[in-house]
Amino acid sequence: MERIDGDQLDGVSATTLWTLRNRAEEAMRADSSFDDPLAVEAYRAIDTDFTRFGKPSQTHPLRALAVGQEIRDYLDAHPRATVVALAEGLQTSYWRLGRPVRRWLSVDLPPVIALRERLFPPEEAIEYRAMSALDTSWADDIDADDGVIVTAEGLLMYLTPEEARGLIAFLAGRFPGGVLVFDSIPHWFSRKTLSGLKLSTGYQAPPMPFALTVSEAAALIDLPGVTEVTDLELPPGRGPWKTSLLRTLSSLPKIRDIRPSLTRVRF
Known part of the structure; x- marks a missing residue:
């Protein structure tokens, strides 16, 4: 694959390079069970300074696994459902599912969609929507009767509180019987980013x-x-992420509200 300039992405869009690096680095580890060959291929094809994102973390690949399982579970119950990946970035969820999908909408800003089209193989089921997730016209031609599952990995935290809650409310009203899966950050981490968090x-x-x-x-x-x-x-992941102790501790009342979270909302 030809080398592609990753510096064409900036601002929030550039964070998709951060999550791609973390998934690819985890997939390349001999002691990891995380498998994401397409992410590794894309990672090697992109020319940019990935070290700017700091030390690789397991959080993004584990998040990807959890979201993928939610999609599989929903498709088991709704085989003809539409999957909508809001702000999909360079996620490779479609190819990691290991099962057919009738319709997959990938929504992101034009520079990100253009990069996806260069990096990933075309698929009949995948339709690209080069727009902001807040431009809800992406939903105009979706028939909710067969089911809809919406994913929003690494999206809501970059919105204002009014935008984020408004998007959730829109999805709840537009897709009865559907599901939304999204991740969130705690308030202390949000404050750090607003003060200038350096990776x-x-x-x-x-x-x-x-x-x-x-x-x-x-x-x-x-x-x-x-x-x-x-x-x-x-x-479970590697090291401390492999044991049940970390998950048990993270569910304690004094800890669960100061950690990042992954939420499923049913409509």
Whole structure:
């Protein structure tokens, strides 16, 4: 594959390079069970300074595994459902599913979609929408009767609180019977980004104004159309991430609201 300039992405869009690097580095480890060959191929094809994102972390590959399992579970119950990946970035979820999908909408800003089209093979099921997730016209031609599952990995934290809650409310009203899976950051981490969080000496993370604790996410049940809210566990990883102790501790009342979270909302 030809080398591709990754510096064409900036701001929030550039964070997709951060998550790609973490998934690819994890997939290349001999002691990891995480498998993402397409991410490794894309990682090797992109020319950029990946060291700016600091030390690789397991959080993004484990998040990807958890979201992938949620998609599989929903498709088991709704085989003809549409999958909508909001702000999909350079995720490779479609190819890691290991099962057919009738329709997959990939929504992201034009520079990201252009990069996806260069890096990833075309698939009949995948349709690209080169627009902001907040431009909800991407939903105009979706028939919710067969089911819809929406994923938002690494999206909501970059929105304002009003935008994030408004998007959730829109999805709840537009897709009855559907599901939304999204990740959130705690308030202390949001404050760090607003003050200028440096991942390395040469890179400052974009501001992340929207934070949502596990307790605050549970209150989304009060939104019209929301029928269930569930805090999801990440699957086991390596080292400390392999034991059940970390997951047990993270569920304690004093800890669960100061950690990142992954939430499933049913409509």
